[in-house]
Amino acid sequence: MSQEANLKTAMSLGLLPEEYEKIKKILNREPNFTEISIFSVMWSEHASYKNSIKWIKTLPRKGKHLLAEAGEENAGLVDIGNGLACAFKIESHNHPCAIEPYQGAATGVGGINRDIFTMGARPIAQLNSLRFGSLNDERNKWLLKGVVKGIGDYGNAFGVPVVAGETFFDESYSTNPLVNAMSVGIVKKGEVISATSGGVGNPVYIVGSSTGKDGIHGATFASADITENSADDIPSIQVGDPFQEKLLLEATLELNKTDVVVGMQDMGAAGIICSTSEMSDSGKCGMRIDLDKVPLRQKGMKAFEILLSESQERMLVVVKKGKEEVVEKIFDKWDLNCKIIGEVIAEDRLMFYQNKELVADVPASHLVLGGGAPVYEREYKEPAYFKEFQKFRIDQVEKPADLREVAWFLLKQANIASKQWIYDQYDSMVGTANMSTNFPSDAGVVNLKGSKNALVLTVDCNSRYVKADPETGSAIAVAEAARNVVCTGGEPVAITNCLNFGNPYNPEAFWQFVGAIKGMGAACREFETPVTGGNVSFYNQTTIDGKTVPVNPTPTIGMLGILKDKNHQMTIAFKNKGDMIYLLGESKNDISSSEYLVNYHKIKKSPAPWFDLKFEHKLHNVVHGLIQNNLIYSAHDVSEGGLFITLLESSMPRGLGFDITTDAEIREDAFLFGESQGRVVVSVTPHRENEFIDFMMSNKFPFSTLGHVTKGDMRIDDLAYGFIEDARKEYDTAIEKLIAE
Numbered sequence: 195m196s197q198e199a200n201l202k203t204a205m206s207l208g209l210l211p212e213e214y215e216k217i218k219k220i221l222n223r224e225p226n227f228t229e230i231s232i233f234s235v236m237w238s239e240h241a242s243y244k245n246s247i248k249w250i251k252t253l254p255r256k257g258k259h260l261l262a263e264a265g266e267e268n269a270g271l272v273d274i275g276n277g278l279a280c281a282f283k284i285e286s287h288n289h290p291c292a293i294e295p296y297q298g299a300a301t302g303v304g305g306i307n308r309d310i311f312t313m314g315a316r317p318i319a320q321l322n323s324l325r326f327g328s329l330n331d332e333r334n335k336w337l338l339k340g341v342v343k344g345i346g347d348y349g350n351a352f353g354v355p356v357v358a359g360e361t362f363f364d365e366s367y368s369t370n371p372l373v374n375a376m377s378v379g380i381v382k383k384g385e386v387i388s389a390t391s392g393g394v395g396n397p398v399y400i401v402g403s404s405t406g407k408d409g410i411h412g413a414t415f416a417s418a419d420i421t422e423n424s425a426d427d428i429p430s431i432q433v434g435d436p437f438q439e440k441l442l443l444e445a446t447l448e449l450n451k452t453d454v455v456v457g458m459q460d461m462g463a464a465g466i467i468c469s470t471s472e473m474s475d476s477g478k479c480g481m482r483i484d485l486d487k488v489p490l491r492q493k494g495m496k497a498f499e500i501l502l503s504e505s506q507e508r509m510l511v512v513v514k515k516g517k518e519e520v521v522e523k524i525f526d527k528w529d530l531n532c533k534i535i536g537e538v539i540a541e542d543r544l545m546f547y548q549n550k551e552l553v554a555d556v557p558a559s560h561l562v563l564g565g566g567a568p569v570y571e572r573e574y575k576e577p578a579y580f581k582e583f584q585k586f587r588i589d590q591v592e593k594p595a596d597l598r599e600v601a602w603f604l605l606k607q608a609n610i611a612s613k614q615w616i617y618d619q620y621d622s623m624v625g626t627a628n629m630s631t632n633f634p635s636d637a638g639v640v641n642l643k644g645s646k647n648a649l650v651l652t653v654d655c656n657s658r659y660v661k662a663d664p665e666t667g668s669a670i671a672v673a674e675a676a677r678n679v680v681c682t683g684g685e686p687v688a689i690t691n692c693l694n695f696g697n698p699y700n701p702e703a704f705w706q707f708v709g710a711i712k713g714m715g716a717a718c719r720e721f722e723t724p725v726t727g728g729n730v731s732f733y734n735q736t737t738i739d740g741k742t743v744p745v746n747p748t749p750t751i752g753m754l755g756i757l758k759d760k761n762h763q764m765t766i767a768f769k770n771k772g773d774m775i776y777l778l779g780e781s782k783n784d785i786s787s788s789e790y791l792v793n794y795h796k797i798k799k800s801p802a803p804w805f806d807l808k809f810e811h812k813l814h815n816v817v818h819g820l821i822q823n824n825l826i827y828s829a830h831d832v833s834e835g836g837l838f839i840t841l842l843e844s845s846m847p848r849g850l851g852f853d854i855t856t857d858a859e860i861r862e863d864a865f866l867f868g869e870s871q872g873r874v875v876v877s878v879t880p881h882r883e884n885e886f887i888d889f890m891m892s893n894k895f896p897f898s899t900l901g902h903v904t905k906g907d908m909r910i911d912d913l914a915y916g917f918i919e920d921a922r923k924e925y926d927t928a929i930e931k932l933i934a935e
Contacts, residue, residue: 200224207234213568220560228546228554231498232561235464236471239732242567245698246730249711257724259687261383265563268309268389268460269377270726272688274756276645279383281315284323284376284653284692284752286731291373295340299373300348301434301506306377307352308460311443312509314387314450315379318627319640320349322359322375323653323692323750324616327368327736329608329932334363337371338616338933345375346619351436352443355628356620358638358652363608366657366746369736374692374729376653376752378640385450390457391477391512391538398481398536400466401525402442403507406491408433410502438507438530445528446509452524454517461508467501467561469510470544474558475565480543483536485553497546497553512538577702579799583662586800588783591791593863598915600794600867601838605921607793610835611928633765634847636678636831639757648763650684650755656834657746662787663802664709665716668749670802670871672717673810674833675753680814681829681874683762683821684755686721691728691751696744698732706747707732714749720807721814723753764821766830767847768877768903773827775852775900776886779813779873781837781860789835790867804870813872816895820876825886832873838866838910840875841900842921845908851918853909854901866910877903 204214207230217225217233225233239245255264261279262271269283287302303320310317322345327334349356354377391398449455457477459469466488470481485500495503513521518534525532539545544561546554560566594600604610622631629639629648637652654675660667676686691714696703718725734745757763768775785791786800820826832840841852856865864870878886890897901909908915 197224200230203227204230204234207231208238209234213237216568220557220566226554228498228501229556231502232467232554232556235502236467236561237567239698239730241464241468242563243730244568245570245572245732246707247563247569248571249708250730252711253715253725254718255724257688257722260724260726264725264727268312270688270690271313271386272726272754273383274649275647277383278642279381279386280378280649280754281310281313281381282376282378282690282752282754283309283727284374284690284750285729286692286694287373287375288370288694288731288734291337291341292370295337296344297433299341299344302373302375303345303348304434304436304439304506305460305462306375307354307439308462308509310377310379311446312387312389312458312460313381314385314447315381316447317354317377317379318625319357319378319638319651320354320376321357321638321651321653321752323655324361325367325372325748326363327365328363331368334368335933341371341373342616342619348434348436350621352440353624355622355624356617357622357628357630357640359617360653361613361616362657364657364746365738366736366743370734370745372694372734372745372748374750376690378649378651387450387455387458389459389473389476391473391479391481392456393514394538394540396456396512396515396538397518397534398483398538399511399513399521399532400488400535401509401511401532402530403435403438403505404489404491404531405500405503405508406505407495407499407503408505410499410504434506441528441530442507442509445525445530449521449524452520454513454520456512456514458509458511461510463504465501465503466510471558471561473510473512474544475562480539480541480558481536482539482545483547485546485548487533487535489531489533497548501546572698572704573701574705574708575701576705583799584801586786588785588861588864591785591795591797593861597863597866598913600790600863601915602924603794604789604835604839604867605842605925606928607789608929608932609789610839612926613929614926615930615933629763633763634767635763635765636681637684637755639682639763641760646759648757648760650679650682650757652678653750653752654678655748655750657748658787658792659802660710660749661746662800664706664747665713666802666805668710668713669717669807670805671749671751672714672721672723673807673871674831675751676721676723676814677831677874679753679755680817681764681831682757683764684757685818686723686753686755688726689718689723689751689753690726691749693728693730694734694745694748694750695732696735700744703744710747710749717807720811762821764829766844767828768844768850769827769848770879771850771903771905773877773879773903774883775854775902776876776878776897777873777900778816778876778895778897780896781857781865781873782868782870783861783864784870785864785868788867788869790863803868806872810872812895813874816893817874819893820889823889825882825889826876826878828877830875832875833869836867836869837875842925844875845918846922846925849906849918851904851906851908852901853904856911857898
């Protein structure tokens with residue numbers, strides 16, 4: 195091919211002209227088509243983070259519990275005591291789900307679980323964060339059904355429970371849904387497998403499924419806008435097999451009990467080329483690979499197809515020379531492919547052969563993040579809407595005459611109503627470690643059998659807040675995750691993140707990204723929850739009124755906490771009629787960015803709700819102290835839908851109710867439906883009320899009496915708001931009714 199033809203090919207695969215020139219300098223020659231394909235996937239945003247890494251590195255990455263810094267391993271690794279480590283990570287599978295929701299979601303679950311067990315950890319819990327457009331649209335219903343079924347079918351068959359999650363609906367996700375999957379696993383601290391290579395002459399194995407043409411250029415596909423023509427890219431969607439993955443899990447963990455493994459890595463985005471390059475760079479070595487030895491599902495596959503295929507349930511393993519029989523015996527027992535495809539070499543070179551011909555020769559270090567992959571500083575500027583949003587004032591909104599009507603309207607909104615239709619399709623009890631299915635808490639709780647500890651897990655982000663103010667909204671996302679962990683009785687330890695944004699070449703979209711990183715970093719430093727790793731997903735766009743716009747900026751936070759004594763697990767449920775209900779924190783004359791303002795009043799332009807990071811941290815410390823001293827019976831934070839929805843959700847588990855009085859100094863609609871931050875509702879048994887008040891006074895933290903728990907009716911300011919059982923029927927069936935319409 196001529197230089198001009200090569201350049202056109204490179205640009206068609208997403209490389210910039212200057213990147214093509216850089217490739218020529220690295221190779222000191224013109225690259226061939228296979229090599230151009232290699233660089234196109236490895237230098238895509240999805241694999242290299244070339245537009246985001248500068249800002250990601252500003253996040254806090256060190257902490258007393260961390261056993262590996264962000265990016266060092268396949269997933270974050272945290273010391274959880276008792277000789278155990280927790281491996282956890284969240285990643286996106288957005289673009290595949292926009293085209294083929296079932297397989298897109300299923301393979302997202304499979305991929306994130308492999309990231310965990312390639313480290314030698316057994317996955318014990320899954321979480322997910324899902325975003326869709328309005329359920330008034332048939333395509334969005336199709337996407338929701340496909341994604342939920344894909345997650346459920348794969349996770350249920352694989353045998354790991356879904357313990358927590360969130361689902362949010364907004365028109366900005368109509369073209370491009372967001373599907374973020376999180377997996378959590380446990381491993382003994384001395385048995386962690388690293389994603390590295392080493393030892394000249396050591397054999398390189400590919401294990402698991404055969405390689406097909408599915409997923410080729412998937413990393414490039416993930417680094418491009420979704421358009422009406424994206425359905426043509428269905429060959430980029432991988433196909434998953436959870437039963438094969440289950441076998442691979444068991445074989446991997448059995449292999450880990452031997453002493454033969456040098457390193458192991460999942461074949462996710464960019465397939466063989468990604469695993470060979472990243473493991474080689476980590477071990478400061480190279481590999482010589484014979485592509486003819488790769489087990490194939492289809493005949494006649496070309497070199498670039500084999501290298502870039504993202505066929506699922508595959509891993510690359512480097513083992514000690516002379517121990518081949520040990521490895522092959524284990525994988526033969528589990529009836530899985532286990533083939534030597536090459537060996538480790540000393541040079542920084544990846545040499546790929548097919549039909550005894552050298553088809554690609556590239557340096558590993560120049561392909562990977564942190565090595566020779568390009569790093570850019572993108573332009574960013576504040577969008578005009580930001581100042582427009584700040585102009586909102588509550589007095590522009592007339593208070594409704596009948597707040598009871600508002601209350602019943604809100605409890606049926608898709609973002610507030612029960613997601614039972616979704617989570618009923620997931621197996622939440624497999625493995626018998628989920629402690630929150632029958633005892634609903636603000637976060638998922640996973641039993642660590644044989645110890646008094648448990649893990650506390652949550653995923654959180656209100657993207658409406660982030661759009662209104664990226665810095666404040668992202669800090670709120672971290673704060674809400676920490677608040678949910680604390681309200682469950684746990685102590686926040688670390689986070690993983692999934693950063694879903696628009697096109698990085700759009701200065702206004704990149705401004706949202708930069709602001710989000712700043713806010714996230716500030717909150718993580720305040721709560722001492724370092725970032726262990728995660729995922730950046732750019733190019734998430736949608737079409738609204740004929741214009742292509744970014745999705746709402748969505749920096750999803752997956753947080754790990756530790757419950758040091760399972761006897762201190764706290765639930766959201768009111769326990770007894772007559773218990774007192776208190777509000778910790780202060781209500782504000784604030785309805786900004788609330789479900790009430792957006793969906794009832796149809797006002798979309800307002801700032802993020804009130805938030806103070808230092809105040810929030812004090813609240814967490816107070817809640818933690820109340821739980822440790824057994825002074826409260828329930829705790830539930832105030833979030834979407836405001837105080838009324840918090841009270842409703844605390845009442846429903848036991849069919850109880852509430853009788854409260856609003857604050858005369860706060861607008862009644864703001865008091866009930868505003869979403870100002872830093873608030874938690876707790877219930878207190880009357881015989882411990884004095885101790886509770888003494889504790890709050892000694893901590894000098896604001897609190898107020900709301901009222902008391904009733905037998906099942908809802909009363910506010912002596913007005914009847916109906917009965918909990920009637921509200922529960924509407925709350926539990928709202929999503930199902932919307933889907934059925």
